[in-house]
Amino acid sequence: MEGATPSVDPGLAAALRGLADIALPPPVSMLPQTWAWAVLTALVVLAIAFALWRWYRYREINRYRREALGELRLIEERIGTAQTRGDALAALPVLLKRTALAVWPRETIANLSGRGWTGFLDAHSGGPVLPEAAARFFEEAEYRGPAALASVPEAEAKAHVAAARHWIEAHHVRS
Secondary structure, eight states: TTTOOOOOOOHHHHHHHHOOEEEEEEOHHHSSSHHHHHHHHHHHHHHHHHHHHHHHEEEEEEEEHHHHHHHHHHHHHTTTSSHHHHHHHHHHHHHHHHHHHHOOOOOHHTTTHHHHHHHHHHHTTSSSOOOHHHHHHHGGGGSSHHHHHHTTTTHHHHHHHHHHHHHHHHHOOOO
């Protein structure tokens, strides 16, 4: 008797056959139900698109800074050794001049040298002016050869690189 299946009541079997599956409601639409939600969604999408466009534009406008800072890192690495310090220091004012030429008109920048050049750097430094030693270095560096620049002590050379880095990062262009 243990293996026998119980008999099903015929009334229960008829009732079970008469049951229907649960009726599910239609899926909820993901579209906005009122025009206000559609307008809000459009405004949010436009705001995000505008923010992305501004970010991209800012990044493109300042690409020259990133490239100049990359070159400055290479110059800074070469300053560490006495054999390459002169060439690295000779490249420093050239890098600043090229950075300025990327933003300001050639007629404004190309003929600047000496005090006029350091005055320009100070005027557009975006903060405190160049330290006196760095200003003197940038005034005279183009007239000294790499051999003379190689005698500059490493600490002083690193201070000149720091001044150049500050100018590249902080200068501002007046429109």
